[in-house]
Amino acid sequence: MNKQVYPTRIHLKELPPKGEHFHFSEQTGELNSTLGDLLKDLKYSADIRLEPAGNAFQISGSITTKLDVLCSRCGRDMVYPVNDLFNEIIVINTETPRDGHLGHVSTSGQNEGPYCNYINNYDFDLAEFIHEHIAAAEPYTPHCERPDCETHWERIRALAETPAREETTPFAALKKMSIKPQKD
Numbered sequence: 001m002n003k004q005v006y007p008t009r010i011h012l013k014e015l016p017p018k019g020e021h022f023h024f025s026e027q028t029g030e031l032n033s034t035l036g037d038l039l040k041d042l043k044y045s046a047d048i049r050l051e052p053a054g055n056a057f058q059i060s061g062s063i064t065t066k067l068d069v070l071c072s073r074c075g076r077d078m079v080y081p082v083n084d085l086f087n088e089i090i091v092i093n094t095e096t097p098r099d100g101h102l103g104h105v106s107t108s109g110q111n112e113g114p115y116c117n118y119i120n121n122y123d124f125d126l127a128e129f130i131h132e133h134i135a136a137a138e139p140y141t142p143h144c145e146r147p148d149c150e151t152h153w154e155r156i157r158a159l160a161e162t163p164a165r166e167e168t169t170p171f172a173a174l175k176k177m178s179i180k181p182q183k184d
Contacts (some may be wrong), residue, residue: 001028005030008127010050012057012090018056019051034127038134042066042079046130057090057124058114063133071144078144082137088115092122 006022008030024031024046027040035044051058063084069079077126143149 010124010126012122012124015052019049022048031127031130034131039065059090060087063130065134067138069142071140073143073166074145080142082134083139088117091116091118093118119157
């Protein structure tokens with residue numbers, strides 16, 4: 001079976017007027033090494049549409065995968081699903097603004113308008129773009145939703161609050177001794 005292999009680095013000026021569609025997965029393998037630090041051997045699928053939009057470019061699509069994370073409550077391993085939908089505008093900004101930095105301009109929600117991403121040249125790395133989206137999807141405080149998560153966390157907290165036993169060593173007696181100067 002012949003699988004389509006898509007390029008991961010795109011020169012945006014070379015896009016056809018109708019744009020291009022890209023599909024990446026662990027089976028096609030183009031991103032396996034780039035995403036290895038985040039996903040290890042987990043499956044992923046990324047469908048991306050990239051098209052010219054006047055002097056800018058529109059990139060939209062979805063990324064579906066899972067992340068291995070630790071529950072922030074009980075500390076157990078869990079798999080967190082990632083279903084990222086995005087709609088962004090890529091603006092080529094060859095001049096650095098007077099304030100000295102390029103950045104992102106975003107609205108507070110998906111429905112309020114696209115995210116605007118400023119880059120310095122027409123070479124665009126789809127692999128890095130996908131990597132950043134997956135990394136940004138990791139929750140700050142993931143919760144495993146297991147029924148015993150709360151009780152497990154309470155046990156861990158109780159252990160942490162229990163005072164440590166004082167170790168008995170042959171030198172423990174020396175801590176209680178004091179040296180008094182002898183008078184002649």
